[in-house]
Amino acid sequence: MDKTLGRTSVKTPIVWTIAGSDSGGGAGIQADLHTINSLGGYGCSVISAVTAQNSVAVRLVEAVSDEMFSSQLDSLADDMPADVIKVGLLSTVSQVELLATFLAALETKPYVIYDPIAVASSGANMAQAGLQQAVLETLLPHIDLLTPNADELEILTKVIITSSHDIRRSAKVLLDKGCGSILIKGGHLELVDDVCMDFWTNGEREIVLGTPRIDSPHSHGTGCSLSSAIATVLALDYPIEDALVLAKAYLNQGLKAASAKGKGPGPIAHLGWPTDPTDFPDVILPGSELGRLLNLQGELAAGQGFASCNTDKLGLYPVVDSVEWCQKLLDMGIKTLQLRIKGKTDAEVEADVIAAIKLGKQYQARMFINDYWQLAIKHGAYGVHLGQEDLNDAVLPQISRAGLRLGLSTHGYYEMLRAKKLKPSYIALGHIFPTQTKDMPSRPQGLIRLEKYAALMNDIPTVAIGGINLERAPQVWQTGVGSIAVVTAITLADDPQAVVDAFNAVLES
Numbered sequence: 001m002d003k004t005l006g007r008t009s010v011k012t013p014i015v016w017t018i019a020g021s022d023s024g025g026g027a028g029i030q031a032d033l034h035t036i037n038s039l040g041g042y043g044c045s046v047i048s049a050v051t052a053q054n055s056v057a058v059r060l061v062e063a064v065s066d067e068m069f070s071s072q073l074d075s076l077a078d079d080m081p082a083d084v085i086k087v088g089l090l091s092t093v094s095q096v097e098l099l100a101t102f103l104a105a106l107e108t109k110p111y112v113i114y115d116p117i118a119v120a121s122s123g124a125n126m127a128q129a130g131l132q133q134a135v136l137e138t139l140l141p142h143i144d145l146l147t148p149n150a151d152e153l154e155i156l157t158k159v160i161i162t163s164s165h166d167i168r169r170s171a172k173v174l175l176d177k178g179c180g181s182i183l184i185k186g187g188h189l190e191l192v193d194d195v196c197m198d199f200w201t202n203g204e205r206e207i208v209l210g211t212p213r214i215d216s217p218h219s220h221g222t223g224c225s226l227s228s229a230i231a232t233v234l235a236l237d238y239p240i241e242d243a244l245v246l247a248k249a250y251l252n253q254g255l256k257a258a259s260a261k262g263k264g265p266g267p268i269a270h271l272g273w274p275t276d277p278t279d280f281p282d283v284i285l286p287g288s289e290l291g292r293l294l295n296l297q298g299e300l301a302a303g304q305g306f307a308s309c310n311t312d313k314l315g316l317y318p319v320v321d322s323v324e325w326c327q328k329l330l331d332m333g334i335k336t337l338q339l340r341i342k343g344k345t346d347a348e349v350e351a352d353v354i355a356a357i358k359l360g361k362q363y364q365a366r367m368f369i370n371d372y373w374q375l376a377i378k379h380g381a382y383g384v385h386l387g388q389e390d391l392n393d394a395v396l397p398q399i400s401r402a403g404l405r406l407g408l409s410t411h412g413y414y415e416m417l418r419a420k421k422l423k424p425s426y427i428a429l430g431h432i433f434p435t436q437t438k439d440m441p442s443r444p445q446g447l448i449r450l451e452k453y454a455a456l457m458n459d460i461p462t463v464a465i466g467g468i469n470l471e472r473a474p475q476v477w478q479t480g481v482g483s484i485a486v487v488t489a490i491t492l493a494d495d496p497q498a499v500v501d502a503f504n505a506v507l508e509s
């Protein structure tokens with residue numbers, strides 16, 4: 001796994017693809033290896049079947065022997081264990097059973113993704129009769145993520161998808177069989193025009209991503225590439241929601257640049273880590289038209305957005321827990337500041353909030369109030385800072401209508417894209433390094449990711465936070481982020497003024 005805290009990545013993760021060989025190079029094992037390699041993984045393969053095909057036709061499919069299938073699995077397991085496994089075409093019932101037994105016996109089970117190609121009607125000639133039943137009964141309990149399209153879903157569950165209710169009902173059938181989560185790929189969903197919609201659920205959470213349909217005839221291998229992209233991004237230690245978003249961006253990027261290699265439809269292009277914001281999918285908010293059509297839980301909607309800070313560079317941004325610290329830092333010339341008091345009632349903090357807001361105005365500084373958004377509105381703060389959990393309770397339209405700025409915490413691609421839809425005044429990216437200040441549920445992001453995040457969020461002010469000290473500041477600044485937020489680098493410093501001066505020197509460089 002990627003243990004990136006700084007700029008160096010420790011290990012290239014191993015991703016296995018268990019799939020069929022496509023002699024035309026566009027799908028199956030070949031597409032998977034292109035994808036894994038392109039996104040920074042090391043790909044190993046277990047070939048389930050050899051197909052003779054080109055861009056026009058599949059001429060012959062021959063499953064490998066059970067002995068060959070198992071021997072490939074065992075060879076890899078003995079020497080090159082997988083960080084993540086992607087499964088594509090399984091051609092015979094015995095391959096399904098052998099794989100289920102193999103996975104059950106693994107001491108350390110990696111994350112397993114299954115793209116159930118062979119159960120699709122279009123792939124019927126690649127699969128043996130009875131295979132679907134074997135998948136349902138023996139393989140699904142070992143699968144962490146199943147990635148069917150609507151046709152495959154209907155074949156597996158016998159549920160015909162005509163509504164969002166059907167989507168959830170069919171997902172439940174598969175989750176009840178023991179599968180960890182489902183990504184229903186929207187390429188074939190007809191519920192919404194013009195939008196390719198992907199629906200993910202693990203039975204507790206739901207994520208819906210939308211992208212305008214890219215009408216290219218050259219879409220051979222899209223399903224294979226999507227699932228192996230998810231596998232690789234997970235193997236690089238990103239959370240599932242980020243893997244879904246990145247894999248979709250990888251696909252969109254590849255579809256836009258796809259071209260024919262023979263007389264028929266060509267494969268998608270394999271162009272590495274996606275960086276173009278226009279390739280990234282839209283996170284569907286529950287309060288949007290589509291979110292309501294899909295019955296997504298929650299209220300979040302894009303709305304009017306929030307007042308601007310009138311600068312992309314918020315500068316050094318101390319986050320402190322008392323009015324005394326606010327006063328000291330304003331006297332030092334700080335122009336962006338946050339009052340962050342934890343674990344008190346509104347009544348207990350109200351006087352401090354009033355005092356901090358007053359000081360902010362007096363010094364013409366950008367004074368943000370953390371968490372206590374109602375008090376911030378009541379007393380006319382410059383802005384409010386909210387975290388992901390706060391988004392469930394805060395009434396964002398009230399903050400917006402009152403003219404306050406809004407800063408939002410994010411911890412990865414999915415949260416950034418979702419936050420951006422709310423049109424906040426800035427987006428905080430964290431935590432970058434280990435921090436003593438707060439127990440974080442996620443892992444530190446490191447500088448490599450920060451650089452990617454800052455580039456993707458290039459049209460909104462960004463703030464980096466978490467474990468940033470003077471020593472690390474120059475490298476953080478070089479990532480292109482617009483501001484550095486710090487707690488202990490200042491509050492535990494022997495000479496806070498000297499530290500503020502040194503940070504300012506870095507941020508002015």
Ligand SMILES: Cc1ncc(COP(=O)(O)OP(=O)(O)O)c(N)n1
Pocket residue numbers: 317319338340370371385386387388390407408409428429430438463465485
């Ligand atoms: C500038 C900045 N970035 C991130 C945070 C963290 O906010 P949140 O996730 O709401 O966590 P708490 O600060 O409330 O513990 C922040 N406060 N400021």
Ligand SMILES: Cc1ncsc1CCOP(=O)(O)O
Pocket residue numbers: 319430431434435436437438465466467468485486487488489
């Ligand atoms: C509030 C918060 N949110 C993410 S990291 C963090 C604490 C940052 O503190 P420090 O600068 O001392 O690591």
Ligand SMILES: [Mg+2]
Pocket residue numbers: 370371385386387390
């Ligand atoms: Mg908060």
